Structures are given as structure tokens and as C-alpha cells.
Amino acid sequence: MAEPRPVLEMTGIVKEFAGTRALSGVDFRLFPGEVHALLGENGAGKSTLVKVLTGVHPLDGGTVAMDGQTVHITSPLQAQQAGISTVYQEVNLCQNLSVAENILIGHEPVRHGRILWKELRRRAAELVTRLGLDIDVSATVGSYPLAVQQLVAIIRAVGDAGTGPGTRVLILDEPTSSLDRGEVEQLFALMRRLKAQGVAIVFISHFLDQIYEICDRMTVLRNGVLVGEHPVAGLGRVDLVKLMIGKDLDELEELGEHHTRHAAGDLLLHAEGLGRTGGIAPFDLDVHAGEVVGLAGLLGSGRTELARLLFGADRSDTGRVDLDGRRVTLRAPNDAIGRGVAFLSENRRTEGLVPDLTVRENILLALQAARGWTRPVPASQRDELVAKYIAALDIRPADPEVRAGALSGGNQQKVLLARWLLTQPKLLVLDEPTRGIDVGAKAEIQKLVVSLSEEGMAVVYISAELEEVLRLSHTVAVLRDRRLAARIVNGPDVTPGRILEIIASGEHR
Amino acid sequence: MTTISRVHWKTRRTRMSQDRRLPVLVTAGLFVLMFGFGAFRYQAYGFLDGQVFMNLFIDNGYLLVAAVGATFVIITGGIDLSVGSLIGFTTMLTAWLVEKQGLPLAAVAPIALAVGAFAGYLMGYVIHHFEIEPFIVTLAGLFFFRGLCLVISKESISISDPTVDRLAQTHVPLPGGSFLSIAAVVSLAVLAVAFYVLHHTRFGRRVYAIGGNEQSALLMGLPVAGTKIAVYTVSGFCSALSGLLFTLYIQSGDPLHAVGLELDAIAAVVVGGTLLTGGSGYVIGTLFGVLILGLIKTLIQFEGTLSSWWTKIATGVLLFAFILIQRAMTARRGT
Amino acid sequence: MNLASLWRAAAQHRLFWPVTALIALLALNVPFTPGFFEVHLKNGHLYGSLVSIVLFGSPLILVAIGMTLVIATGGIDLSVGAVVAISGALACLVVSKQADQDSVAGVLLAFALALAAALVCGAWNGLLVARLGIQPIIATLILMVAGRGIAQLITSGQIITVNSDSYSLIGGGYWLALPFALFVVAFVAALSAALTRRTALGLLIEAVGGNAEASRLVGIRARRIKVMAYVFCALCAGVAGLMISSNVSAADGNNAGLWIELDAILAVVIGGTSLSGGRFHLGGTVVGALIIQTLTTTIYTIGVPTQANLVFKAVVVIIVCLVQSPAFRAKAFRARAKRSGPVPRPPGTPADAAHMEVSS
CATH class of the missing domain: 3.40.50.300 (P-loop containing nucleotide triphosphate hydrolases)
Incomplete structure (x- = not known):
């Protein structure tokens, strides 16, 4: 049986950021009329792959071909013109404009520079109903729930509004992360319609059930490497999770038997x-x-x-x-x-560190916040505490007066740990x-x-x-x-x- | 193939309180109420004479033009503090060119407008391309043009040019015996053009889109840079035009003309229901904002015993009230 | 330590450029006013250009110090000019109503009332910003507009003149051969330095301005900190208002402190505190305010017509802001890089860099 020609074929994709390889030789194929799951944990390279494809990041190696022809995509606009549209998790619409405008803005029908509002609404309504949705296109996007906004964003993306050849590839980046079950159904129905029209959909989601429900095939990445391309029906869930998480953690030294330690505190x-x-x-x-x-x-x-x-x-x-x-x-x-209680956020830079302050100040911050502004930690005690924790956690450079933003990721994390340990938390x-x-x-x-x-x-x-x-x-x-x-x-x-x-x-x- | 069940999304309930026209209606209602109050209280002093109403336009036409320009900027989420200085500068430039250089007004007016528009363009360029806060850039503009006023002359220059005089004195008769000045007519024309541009051209919709979400507008492929710069150019142009109208109104150039007028313009825009965070607002609202500020002055004049500073206090109180309303509206939308 | 390394260390100090600018500006005056740096004693009072720069710059320094703290929290206070007017108006009103205008008790009462009014203004701003969550520019705009009206209301639209030696001491009087204003400025500067650096207030302010979300997650009570910053700023403006009205022995609700908010913001920025909040430098702010005052003096002494003062100021604002703008530096850098051949993209967040290219 001859395999149909893929609409999109990425071969040997390489992408490096400041010396580290985010993608090393990844292949990715997408066929018309399929829903294809792109899977992987944090840092696996999913979003890098999408960004390379949509021209946000330039390619460092490999080729991208559409319908067998090599293409060079260097900007999101170019990607759109080539028929690749993306809808992100955070809906990129203007909440203050009407649904109709959001779908058609930039391509509004005009005569002598005057927008033809009736025509605009008619066209938008047509696009909306064609995709099986029943909403008032003259209401503002912001007055609809997120799920509808998501659908509107998709309609804009595939709407044939522009002059391009129409959307061939639709990338949905975590579209379901904040939708409830009924809303997900709506989205899936829309996806099935698009699929029936021959659109190839890349679906990124963390919900395994959804992947098994809607997707036909999947590509799994780990640490920037392709670890598998499978039909959904051919790979069980346990095997999939194994593929995603991987088992190459031997580089960590043994910590001894923890099971013997028993913790039955209060x-x-x-x-x-x-x-x-x-x-x-x-x-x-x-x-x-x-x-x-x-x-x-x-x-x-x-x-x-x-x-x-x-x-x-x-x-x-x-x-x-x-x-x-x-x-x-x-x-x-x-x-x-x-x-x-103390809490170390996963977002070190945005929710933890104050990058402009020194290591010393960052370390002291939680303790100081607890003491209130009137009771500064006495200078002698302060330097001693900071020095102690810098040494204990081996923070480098061991200079308390360095800007915390200048430290490496690991050292920043230690600074934040030191910050909380100073407060002697119970949890x-x-x-x-x-x-x-x-x-x-x-x-x-x-x-x-x-x-x-x-x-x-x-x-x-x-x-x-x-x-x-x-x-x-x-x-x-x-x-x-x-x-x-x-x-x-x-x-x-x-x-x-x-x-x-x-x-x-x-x-x- | 199953069809999607027709779901009626919950929009009706929230529609009323979130309708973007609501603040304009509130402002218009407030205006009518205040006017009614004036009519009732000062009946005997001829408050209901049609000319009292027309004078609102005659006395505040220049403010209306400036506020319309500010509306464009504020809808994109920016701010323009250079308005007052640019108006002052235009009065000085016009007076100086007409009186000291002997140029005809017909030649001076286009020069003044071009200078204003170019100033706005420059500020917009710096704001967008160097990513400096509009507040700071237009603050520098405020200093710069007020300074240029003084460089032209430290003294007031009164204008005795016959053309200016004739234009200033011209009455445009209206049915019912009342009249408008040329400046008032021009300001209403500007308002009409602004309304058309904002609601019926692609440029106008881009202005709203940027105010709604600049990042989205960019990802939708809209020319954000050009639009943002254009908006400040519009504001600069409007300030210059406002300056010309002010020159007609007051028939002189003075380095201290229109000091702090940017605050009145911003206040009028906010009272008119435009969100200072951008994305929502109508020039019609700005009209009512200007009329309310004008009406406060008129009422205080009619009252006789109240002093002019009550205008400022009342403006502040109104500002506060409308900012609170805005805050409540955006907070509700956020949830 | 040899001279070269000493020089290098000095050049890296954050006060280096502001102080250099100040010294250069001062030096610029010498050819025009030969005795510029001379200070002499006359009738037991010190006179000289330097003394008058500090004297006339005092209100600005005060306001700028308060503004520094507000800006450090990530805010801005546009209402300081109005507070200056209110405070001066109230104090002059109280003094002028007294039978004996020279009475020290009466003057002190006037001061107390004026500062209490300033405190209320600051609390109001703080309430709007910290409690109601209104953008600082907008929140303080309200008082900026209404405050002038209130000041005129207090003075009934007149210029209230007072005739009180006790009152004129704070802004125009002398003590120990020096202008009394100098002591006030020194006291407020020392107080704010102590308040922020001897306690943990400075650290907490910088944390709130530097990363608001991180500050919330370490449990800093940002609202309280912000309210304090606005109150302190208003108090500084209140003292400045007393000083300005005392210097001319009159209160003018309309013109006192006009545009001082803009000068103060400028002083803060020149002093090296970023408008986006975070790290603040009180010393830098003082130098920044002195630069602005010296600029005014210099323009006067070198014969540039005083009217060009504002134009100069505008140019300075733009240059300072352009130099502070990363986008401008990046563009200037790229332009230079292009001329000297290709350079590798500087390390950093590649996503952001790519993104910036998309957006420009």
C-alpha cells in the first residue's frame, strides 16, 4: 500500500541555543487529514520544534518540506502565507473587538477605505457557521468564555481570510488546558470538521485521554531527540509515558536506601x-x-x-x-x-529571584519579610547567616554582594533555597x-x-x-x-x- | 457527522454591565442632569437661551479638538502629555509668523499643522522604536515646546491681523437665533472625521486592536509600529489645530497659553468613558466629557459666588468617580 | 592600589557619571563668572553661587527624595506639585491669621497642619494605588488636578503674604552662617537614608519594585510598603511647600511647585534609579536634583537666554532616557556592529531576541 505524501516533512532538524542543543536531528512528518499529537515533558523540544516550523526561531540544520518541496520559513507571517497557522494556549485575540472583527481584522472588506460592516459580519458569520458554531459575531470576544475564544482563534487561523492558499497545517498548542469537558467536546468537533476538510492538525496537550480520543498518530520527543513516531492505536499508555519520561538518570549518584528512614512525625x-x-x-x-x-x-x-x-x-x-x-x-x-510553610516556585526568574538585588539581599528577603521592616536583621548576624548558607549550599561565586541575576540557574536555585531555609520552615x-x-x-x-x-x-x-x-x-x-x-x-x-x-x-x- | 449542539453561551447576563457604551451613556446622562440643574436654578438668568448651550462649543472648541487627539492615543493605551505645550507653541508660532514676519495666515496655518504633526510623529517614533514609556517621551515634549515658546518670545504677542480678526469674529448662524464660531464648527468637523476614522476605517480598528492587546495585534499580522506612530502623529496634528483655534479664540500668542491643558484633555477623555488602559472608548464620549468640563465652568460663572478653582476640584472629583467606575468594570471583566 | 585601577574603580561607581556631569556643569560657569566657586562671608552669612545653587535647589531635592522611593516601588507620583501648593497655602493661611505672626508656636502649628494635610494627600494616593489597585499615573493624576483647586480654595484664589521672621527661616533664613534650608535638606536626606537603609524598608521597597510577584510569594506586605512610600513622598513635598512659600513669604496656590513633579522625576532618573522600579539611589537623586538646579544657573550665567532652559531640560531628558533604553542601546550597538562586520548574537535568551526581531 502506497503511503500518501506528507503535507509537511521536517528532516534532521537541529536547533542550538547558546551552545546547548535544543533539537538534535528531529524528524517530523504530518499527513493531510490527520490529527497528530506532539508529546514530551518540559524541555523535550516540543515548543522549539513548533517555533522553528513557524519561523520564530531560525533553523540551525535540517530541512523543511511542504508537499515535497523544500521551503524556507523565516517569519510567522511567512508561515501563515505558506498555510501554517498556530493557535496558542493564551488566546491571541483582542478582547475588546467583536468576534467578526477578530476573525477578519486586517482583511476587512472595504470600499473607498470605508469598512463594509454588514459584509464583514456576513462573512464572519458564514465562516463561523461553516465550522458548526452558533455565536453572535457582533458581540465582543471578551464577553464569551475562554472555550469560545479558543474556537474563534482557530476560525481566524483557518478562515481563508487572507490571500494565502488557505490553512494546510494547523498547530494547536495546549488548547484544552483550561477548558472543561463540554468545551473540549466543542473543540474536538471543530477539529474533526477541519480534519474532514483535509487540514493536518498538530495537537499539543498534556491530557493523555484527549490524545487517545482525538489523535491518529503521535511523535514523542525527549531532551531534543525523537524517541518515537507511532500510530496512537499501536502504543499503549504505559509505553507512551515511559517514552516521554525516559529512564536515563544513572548519572545521579546514589543516595542510599531511603526506605529504612521512617518518618512518622506528627x-x-x-x-x-x-x-x-x-x-x-x-x-x-x-x-x-x-x-x-x-x-x-x-x-x-x-x-x-x-x-x-x-x-x-x-x-x-x-x-x-x-x-x-x-x-x-x-x-x-x-x-x-x-x-x-515555604514555597519554591518552578519559575525561578519570574516568581522567585529579584535579579537586581544582591545574593545577600535575596537570601535575606523571606526572613526580613517575616520580621517586618522595622526589625532589620542585625548586620553581624546577617553576614554570618548569609555566609553560613552560601557555604552550606556551596553557592558560587561565594560573594554575597554579587547581583543574583548574574548567577547560573543552579546557583540561583540554591539562593532561593537558602532564602527559605533561613526562615526555618516546618514545611x-x-x-x-x-x-x-x-x-x-x-x-x-x-x-x-x-x-x-x-x-x-x-x-x-x-x-x-x-x-x-x-x-x-x-x-x-x-x-x-x-x-x-x-x-x-x-x-x-x-x-x-x-x-x-x-x-x-x-x-x- | 454530528452537528455541534447549539449552546447558548452566557452572554446576555453580563452584556448589560459590560457594554462598552455604558460609560458614554452615563456621561451623557450626567451632562443632561447637570444642564437640567442649571436650567432650573438659573432660569431667571437666561440659562435656557440657546446661546448658553452653543457657547459651550465656542468656549471649548479648542479643548474638544485636543481631547479628540488624546482619545486616539489613549485608546491605544498610551498617553500624550505634550498637548498643552504644543497648543501654546502653536499660538506663539502663529502669532510670531503672522505679526513679526508678516506672513499671511493661509500660509502659517499649514506650517503650524505640519510642525505639530511632525512633533507627534517624532515622539511616536521614539516611543515605539526605543521602547521608552510614552509618559516620559511626551513629558520631554512638554518641556521642549514650552521652552520653544519662550525662545520665540518671553512676552505675549497680540495679533491684529485682519484675517485672524475676521475669522475670529465670524458668526455661523443657526436656526433659532443662536450662532457658533468658526472654531466651534471646525471642532465639530474634527469630531465627525475622528468618529468616521475610528469606526469605519481599517486604521481606526487597528487603533482599538492595539489598545485591546498589542501582542495579539502583532501576531495577527497588523502593522503595529505604523499605527502607534500614526496615533501620536494624529495627536500632534490635533494639538496644533487646537492651537490654531485657540489663537482665533484669544487672538494672541503667549508662552503661557494652555498650560496644563493636557490634563483637561485627559480628564475629558476619561470622563467620556475611555479606558486609560486602552482598548475601549468613543470620541462621542470625549465630546460629552468636554461639554461637562465646560458646563462646570459655565455653572460656576452663573453661580457667581463660587470661584474658579472649584472647576479644578470638581474635575478631580469627576475624574475620581469615573476612574472608580472604570476600575470596577475592568475588575469584573477580569474574572 | 595604583592610580589607574583607582580610576577604573571610580568610573564604575554608579555615581560617577552624575557627579562628573555635575562637576562639568559647574566648571562650565567659571569662564563666565570668574569667582564662581568663591564663597564669602557677609554679615555672618555665607554667600556665593554654590550656596545659592543648593539653596534654590532645596525644594527640588526634597521632592526628588520622596519621588525616589515611590518610583522604586514601581510607581510614580504626579501630585507632588499640588501637595507643595496645598502645604504652602495652608501654612501661610494659618500664619497670616495670627495676631502675632512672629510667634514661634503659631508657626509650628502652621507647619504641623501643613504636614498633616500632606500626610492625608499621601495616604489618599497610597489608598488608590495599593488598595484599589489603580495605575499610579492615573491615581495620582486625580490629586494633581484637584490639588491645585484645593490650594486655591485655601488661599481663596489670592496670593497670601505673610510677614513672619520665624516663618521665613525655613526657606530663606540663615543659621550658623548657612541657609537654614540646607539643614532641612540634610536632615530629610539623612532621615530617609536612615529610614531605608538602617531599617529593612529599603530592601523591601526594592524587592517590591524589582519583582512584585516574587515579593508576594515571600510574604512581603507590598500594600503597606507602597502606602508608606506615597505618604513619605507627600511629606517631603509638604516640607518643600513650606520652604518655597517661606522663601518668598507668600503662598500662590496656582504657581507654587508648578512642574516640580517633572523635575523631580527627571532628577530621579538622572540619579540612576530606573523608572520601572527596583534599585534606588538616594545619593544619585540628590546629585540629579543638583544637576538640574546647576543647569538652570548655568544657562543663566553663560548667557543663554533663560527661556531656553526648558528646551535644554527636554534634550537632557531625552538623552538620559535614550541611554537608559535597552532597545536604543541594542539598535545603536547593532548599527555599529554592522559597520565593523558580523558579530555573533550576544548570549542571552534566544527566544526573546528572536521575538524582538519579529516585533520590530
Whole structure:
């Protein structure tokens, strides 16, 4: 049986950023009328691949061909003209304009420079109904829920509004991450229509169920390398998750047998029915003093959202939290900090570091915030504390007066850790503390977590790497599709395979 | 193939409170209310004479033109502080060219307009391409043009040119015995053109798109750079035109003319319901904003015992009220 | 340490360029006014160009110090000019109503009332910005517009003159051979330095301005910090208002402190504090304010007509802002790079760099 010709074929794609390879020799094929899942964890290279394809990043190697002809795409506009449209997770529309205008802006029908409003609305309505949607195109986009906005963005992208050949390839970057089930149905119906019209769709999503529901084939990337191209029907979920997460973590040194350490401290945190709409479904969670609770799950599974609720970084809309046996209301981080909770965000630069301040000031910030402005840490004590933690965490350069923004990623992370350790928290919530930092720093941070828990500190540890979670945790909480799927006491019988199964299928034996 | 079930998205309920025309209606209502109050209170002093209403346009025509220019800028989410200085500068330039250099007004007016537009273009260029806050760039513009006024002359230059005199004195008769000045007619024409441009041309829609979300506008392939620069050019042009109208109104050039007028213009735009964060607003609202500011002055004059500074206080209070309304509206939209 | 390395260290100090500019400006005066740097004692008072620069620059320095803190939190305060007018108007009104205008108690009461009014103004701004979450430019615009009206309301639209030696001390009087204003400025500067650097206030302000979200996540009470900054700024403006009205023994609700907010913002920017907030430099601000005052004096002494003062100022604002603008530097750099051949893209975030190219 002759294979149909791919509409898009990327071969041997290479992309480097400042010496590090983000993509090394990736192949990607897309056929007309298919929905193709692009999968991988953080840093796997999904978004880099999309950006190379859409001309946001220039290519460092490899070729891109459409319909067998080599093309050179160097700007998003060019990509659009070549028939490649992208709809991003954050809807790129103008909320203040009408649906009709958003679909056709830049291509409005005009006569003698005057916009023909009736014609504009008629055309927009036609496009909207052709794709099976029933909305008032003269209402502003902002008055519709996000799901509809998402659909409008897609309609704009494929709308044939411009002079180009029409959309051949549609890239949907995490379109479903904030939609509810009914809204996802709407989106899928639209995708099926487009598919029937011969449009090839690249679908990026963290929801495995959705991928198995809508996609025909998938391409899996890991660390910038292609690890597989499969028909969806030919690859089970467990195998898929294995492909995505990978098992090449031997470079980390052994930390010894953790299972022997037993942590049955007092109950420190007790969350019951805690949840936030659009973030994470209501969950129960207990954390004891001296216990490391690992949160396992894929990117977008709700692990960050859970952590933020425990810290009051986001407000919960259901459930309650007891800290140290007392009911607390976590309206803002302050409320949690006051009870001895510390939180290291996964976004070091935007939510952690104050890059213009020195290492010393960054380290002192949390302690100082807790003491209030009137009680500065005395100079002698201050320098001693900072020096102690710089030495203890081996922050380099070991100069407290350096701008924190000038440090490497791993050292910045250590600065932020030092910042919280200074406050001597009872519960330390770490969201991806080892992501994007070098192997040495990674091992040091892991060791630190072990010793902190031995000293009685409770830790909630989030990581995309299952081995890391299993090595460190006493209890593993598995998250899946924004819901806490299982809580397992770690032990010799708890293997990555078992966690994988839960992540993949949601079933807990 | 299944068809998508017809879902009625919940828009009706929220539509009323989020209708972008609502602030304009509030402003128009407030104007009518205030006017009614004046009519009732000062009945005996001829408040209801049609000319009192027309004088609002005659006395504030220049402000209307400046505020229309500011509306363009504010809809894109920017701000222009150079308005007052540019008006002052235009009065000086015009007076100087006409009186000291003996040029005919017909030649001076295009020069003045071109200078204003070019000044706006330059500021827009720096704002967009060097990514400096509009606030700072137009602040420099404020200094610069006020300075140039003084460089031209430290003294006021009164204009005795017959053309200026004739234009200033011309009454455009209206049915019912009242009249408008040339400046008032020009300002209404500017308003009409601005309305047409904003609502019926691609350029106008781009102005709204940029104010709604500049990043999106860029990704939609719209010429953001050109539009942003054009908006400041429009504001510069309007300021210069406003300066010409002000020259007619006051028949002199003075380095201290129109000091702080940018604040009145911005206040009129905000009171007219335009969001200072950009993306939403109507020039018709700006008209009502200008009329309300003018009416406050008129009412205070009629009252007789109240002093002129109440104008400023009342403007501040109105500003506060409308900013609060805006804040409440955007907060609701955000959730 | 040899001379070369000393020089290099000095050149890297953040005050280097502002101070150099100040010295250059001062030196520029010498050919025109031979005795420019001379200071002499007359009737027990020090006189000289330097003294008058500091004296006339005092209100600006005060306002700029307050503005520095507000800008460091990521805000801006446009209402300082109006606060200057209100404070001066109120103080003069109180003094003028007294039977004995020279009475120290009466003058002190006037000061207290004026500063209380300034405090209310600052609290109002702080409330709008921190509690109601209104953009600082817009929030302070309200008081900028209404405040002048309030000042005129206080003075009934008149210029209130006072005849009080006690009152004129703060802005025009002498003490220990020096202008009394100098002591006030020194006191406020020292106070603000102590308030921000001896306590943790400075650190917390810089954190809030430098990264608002990170500050929230470490538990800094940003609202309280912001309110304090606006209140402090208004108090500084209040003192400046007393000084200005005392110097001329009159309060003019319309013109007192006109445009001082713009000068103050300029002084802050010249002093090296970024308008986007974060790190602030009180010393730099003081130097910046002195530069502006010296510029005014210089323009006068070298014979440029005073009217060109504003044009000069505008040019300075633009140059300072262009130099601070990363986009401008990038463009200037790229233009130079093109001329000297291709250079590799500087390391950094490639995504952003590519993005900027898309957007330009």
C-alpha cells in the first residue's frame, strides 16, 4: 500500500541555543487529514520544534518540506502565507473587538477605505457557521468564555481570510488546558470538521485521554531527540509515558536506601477537599513532620496547582486546611508563611529571584519579610547567616554582594533555597527544584532534601522525574489530569512502573 | 457527522454591565442632569437661551479638538502629555509668523499643522522604536515646546491681523437665533472625521486592536509600529489645530497659553468613558466629557459666588468617580 | 592600589557619571563668572553661587527624595506639585491669621497642619494605588488636578503674604552662617537614608519594585510598603511647600511647585534609579536634583537666554532616557556592529531576541 505524501516533512532538524542543543536531528512528518499529537515533558523540544516550523526561531540544520518541496520559513507571517497557522494556549485575540472583527481584522472588506460592516459580519458569520458554531459575531470576544475564544482563534487561523492558499497545517498548542469537558467536546468537533476538510492538525496537550480520543498518530520527543513516531492505536499508555519520561538518570549518584528512614512525625498539614476550579479537583492530603511527600505526574497534571494551594499562592475555592492541628485560611502567601510553610516556585526568574538585588539581599528577603521592616536583621548576624548558607549550599561565586541575576540557574536555585531555609520552615514545598540545573547542583539539592527531612522538616517535592520522586519520598501522590489519582506509601514494591501505570491509566491497583 | 449542539453561551447576563457604551451613556446622562440643574436654578438668568448651550462649543472648541487627539492615543493605551505645550507653541508660532514676519495666515496655518504633526510623529517614533514609556517621551515634549515658546518670545504677542480678526469674529448662524464660531464648527468637523476614522476605517480598528492587546495585534499580522506612530502623529496634528483655534479664540500668542491643558484633555477623555488602559472608548464620549468640563465652568460663572478653582476640584472629583467606575468594570471583566 | 585601577574603580561607581556631569556643569560657569566657586562671608552669612545653587535647589531635592522611593516601588507620583501648593497655602493661611505672626508656636502649628494635610494627600494616593489597585499615573493624576483647586480654595484664589521672621527661616533664613534650608535638606536626606537603609524598608521597597510577584510569594506586605512610600513622598513635598512659600513669604496656590513633579522625576532618573522600579539611589537623586538646579544657573550665567532652559531640560531628558533604553542601546550597538562586520548574537535568551526581531 502506497503511503500518501506528507503535507509537511521536517528532516534532521537541529536547533542550538547558546551552545546547548535544543533539537538534535528531529524528524517530523504530518499527513493531510490527520490529527497528530506532539508529546514530551518540559524541555523535550516540543515548543522549539513548533517555533522553528513557524519561523520564530531560525533553523540551525535540517530541512523543511511542504508537499515535497523544500521551503524556507523565516517569519510567522511567512508561515501563515505558506498555510501554517498556530493557535496558542493564551488566546491571541483582542478582547475588546467583536468576534467578526477578530476573525477578519486586517482583511476587512472595504470600499473607498470605508469598512463594509454588514459584509464583514456576513462573512464572519458564514465562516463561523461553516465550522458548526452558533455565536453572535457582533458581540465582543471578551464577553464569551475562554472555550469560545479558543474556537474563534482557530476560525481566524483557518478562515481563508487572507490571500494565502488557505490553512494546510494547523498547530494547536495546549488548547484544552483550561477548558472543561463540554468545551473540549466543542473543540474536538471543530477539529474533526477541519480534519474532514483535509487540514493536518498538530495537537499539543498534556491530557493523555484527549490524545487517545482525538489523535491518529503521535511523535514523542525527549531532551531534543525523537524517541518515537507511532500510530496512537499501536502504543499503549504505559509505553507512551515511559517514552516521554525516559529512564536515563544513572548519572545521579546514589543516595542510599531511603526506605529504612521512617518518618512518622506528627501530622503537620491536613488538607481536606481542597481544590480550585480550573486548577485542581478537590483533594485530600496529609503531610507529617519529617516526611517527604513526592508529587508525581506529567506536566500540566495539576502538580504545581496543588502546591500553590498549600502555600496560599492561589486561593482555593473549596475545602480546608489544618496546619499543626489548627484550621487556617490561606488567603495569601503571608498566611502560610506565618505558619511555617515555604514555597519554591518552578519559575525561578519570574516568581522567585529579584535579579537586581544582591545574593545577600535575596537570601535575606523571606526572613526580613517575616520580621517586618522595622526589625532589620542585625548586620553581624546577617553576614554570618548569609555566609553560613552560601557555604552550606556551596553557592558560587561565594560573594554575597554579587547581583543574583548574574548567577547560573543552579546557583540561583540554591539562593532561593537558602532564602527559605533561613526562615526555618516546618514545611518546604519545592516545585521542580532541580529542573534546568546542572547535574552536580541537582544531586546537592537532593541530598539537602534528605538531610532536612531527617532533621524533621516536612517536604512536598514535585518533579517530572519519577526516579527522583521515588528516591526521595516517603509517600508518593500521583496526579493525573488535574486530579489527585493515588497516594502510595513508598516501599520496595513501589516501582516507577507502577507509578507510570497510574499516570497513564488513572487506575490504582 | 454530528452537528455541534447549539449552546447558548452566557452572554446576555453580563452584556448589560459590560457594554462598552455604558460609560458614554452615563456621561451623557450626567451632562443632561447637570444642564437640567442649571436650567432650573438659573432660569431667571437666561440659562435656557440657546446661546448658553452653543457657547459651550465656542468656549471649548479648542479643548474638544485636543481631547479628540488624546482619545486616539489613549485608546491605544498610551498617553500624550505634550498637548498643552504644543497648543501654546502653536499660538506663539502663529502669532510670531503672522505679526513679526508678516506672513499671511493661509500660509502659517499649514506650517503650524505640519510642525505639530511632525512633533507627534517624532515622539511616536521614539516611543515605539526605543521602547521608552510614552509618559516620559511626551513629558520631554512638554518641556521642549514650552521652552520653544519662550525662545520665540518671553512676552505675549497680540495679533491684529485682519484675517485672524475676521475669522475670529465670524458668526455661523443657526436656526433659532443662536450662532457658533468658526472654531466651534471646525471642532465639530474634527469630531465627525475622528468618529468616521475610528469606526469605519481599517486604521481606526487597528487603533482599538492595539489598545485591546498589542501582542495579539502583532501576531495577527497588523502593522503595529505604523499605527502607534500614526496615533501620536494624529495627536500632534490635533494639538496644533487646537492651537490654531485657540489663537482665533484669544487672538494672541503667549508662552503661557494652555498650560496644563493636557490634563483637561485627559480628564475629558476619561470622563467620556475611555479606558486609560486602552482598548475601549468613543470620541462621542470625549465630546460629552468636554461639554461637562465646560458646563462646570459655565455653572460656576452663573453661580457667581463660587470661584474658579472649584472647576479644578470638581474635575478631580469627576475624574475620581469615573476612574472608580472604570476600575470596577475592568475588575469584573477580569474574572 | 595604583592610580589607574583607582580610576577604573571610580568610573564604575554608579555615581560617577552624575557627579562628573555635575562637576562639568559647574566648571562650565567659571569662564563666565570668574569667582564662581568663591564663597564669602557677609554679615555672618555665607554667600556665593554654590550656596545659592543648593539653596534654590532645596525644594527640588526634597521632592526628588520622596519621588525616589515611590518610583522604586514601581510607581510614580504626579501630585507632588499640588501637595507643595496645598502645604504652602495652608501654612501661610494659618500664619497670616495670627495676631502675632512672629510667634514661634503659631508657626509650628502652621507647619504641623501643613504636614498633616500632606500626610492625608499621601495616604489618599497610597489608598488608590495599593488598595484599589489603580495605575499610579492615573491615581495620582486625580490629586494633581484637584490639588491645585484645593490650594486655591485655601488661599481663596489670592496670593497670601505673610510677614513672619520665624516663618521665613525655613526657606530663606540663615543659621550658623548657612541657609537654614540646607539643614532641612540634610536632615530629610539623612532621615530617609536612615529610614531605608538602617531599617529593612529599603530592601523591601526594592524587592517590591524589582519583582512584585516574587515579593508576594515571600510574604512581603507590598500594600503597606507602597502606602508608606506615597505618604513619605507627600511629606517631603509638604516640607518643600513650606520652604518655597517661606522663601518668598507668600503662598500662590496656582504657581507654587508648578512642574516640580517633572523635575523631580527627571532628577530621579538622572540619579540612576530606573523608572520601572527596583534599585534606588538616594545619593544619585540628590546629585540629579543638583544637576538640574546647576543647569538652570548655568544657562543663566553663560548667557543663554533663560527661556531656553526648558528646551535644554527636554534634550537632557531625552538623552538620559535614550541611554537608559535597552532597545536604543541594542539598535545603536547593532548599527555599529554592522559597520565593523558580523558579530555573533550576544548570549542571552534566544527566544526573546528572536521575538524582538519579529516585533520590530
